[in-house]
Amino acid sequence: MLNPDKHWTDYAICRGADPELFYPINYTVPVMAEQVEAAKAICGNCPVKAECLDWALRAGEPDGIWGGTTPEERRYIRREMRRGERTGRIVAA
Numbered sequence: 001m002l003n004p005d006k007h008w009t010d011y012a013i014c015r016g017a018d019p020e021l022f023y024p025i026n027y028t029v030p031v032m033a034e035q036v037e038a039a040k041a042i043c044g045n046c047p048v049k050a051e052c053l054d055w056a057l058r059a060g061e062p063d064g065i066w067g068g069t070t071p072e073e074r075r076y077i078r079r080e081m082r083r084g085e086r087t088g089r090i091v092a093a
């Protein structure tokens with residue numbers, strides 16, 4: 001259980017991890033894809049994954065892996081959320 005007196009970033013398990021994993025230069029090259037998968041594996045065990053993704057979506061974070069998503073995945077989620085707002089359809093991130 002998270003302490004409400006702390007910020008969600010205090011629980012981020014990527015603290016101290018190699019930043020290059022979370023900020024690969026090119027997401028389309030196979031080597032970079034391996035880095036993305038490695039970062040996503042870390043996110044998969046993070047207790048604040050939902051908070052992290054929520055922050056990145058609201059901030060429009062254009063780079064890096066946040067909440068287990070790539071920038072392209074977040075653009076897709078934001079597009080689906082906007083579409084959901086227009087149509088009244090509920091979209092879960």
Ligand code: SF4
Nearest residue numbers: 012014043046052067
């Ligand atoms: S979800 Fe991933 S990027 Fe976000 S705080 Fe956790 S480990 Fe770091």
